[in-house]
Amino acid sequence: MVIAMGNTKAGTGKSALLLLLAHYLCLKKEKVFLIALKKNGSLDQFYERSKILEHQLPFEYFTCAPVQLPLLVSKLNEEGEAYILVEFPPEGYDEHTVPLFLAIDLLMIPFCYDGPTLHSSIYFACLALRIKKEICLLFLPNRVMTGGNYPFRAETDRVLRQIGPVSPGVAEHIGFQRVSSMGLDKGLIKRCSAVLDVIYSNYLLAKR
């Protein structure tokens, strides 16, 4: 199953959330491949740091050019049943990147309940739907402040649900800001496990 995490706005937490999902799936004894489509992006930097720190990663990491993703996915699918997690770049969408949307089974769109990321998330979802009408989308609220006041959260969720399902939100935690390599603190995974359990059972296992 190919799961992509993307948004046209940078800084919505794609890399950290994808890393979190990769570690969570490995804890569930799933085979995981992690792919970054942007050279020298956050995941690349985390990987370089992990290499220096000699982390034993439970998944394999690749970087490839966007146009080569369908080929890489078809090759990795030959390795058996696995979750292939892909980080989409925030920019550079042109005719050559259209096949990216055709190669994935689920597109997760992380967003925050503030104006700029919300509008870019809606636009990205609409773009994906225009390219692939039957694409499976999942909006993933990120950096939700516990006890925070979001005046139009219910209205926002109602509008987003017209486009695709909205998962429970990932709470803001200092641990995310401290992520600097591919090795992730087990406490952080445990803290987010309730949300990840819902995503895993409702959207990953169900669509397998």
Next chain:
Amino acid sequence: MNNWTQFLYGLSAAYLIYYLLNLAFDLLTAGKARSSGAKGILTLDLADLDSPIDAALDEDLSSFAPGLSQDGLLSSGPLSSTGALKLNEIIGGALKDAVSFSSQIPS
């Protein structure tokens, strides 16, 4: 003892042996490089992943052209098309959709 003909024969023979040895050495090192590779490391050469054009005549054309013979036709695999939509049109449509959704959220 020695004349120019003998000298030229000797020189040609030396060159021939030299080039044969060079060729043999190249073939030997190329074979070694192909067979060696770290075990346990998954290495994917994306250039090798491009599937070659399938020139086999496996397309069944009889369904849409009953009288047409497949002899002499080449196939490059199943047809695929973008539906002739330009990316600008897709982006424009997505922007319109996004505005219609975003306008429903109070600010």
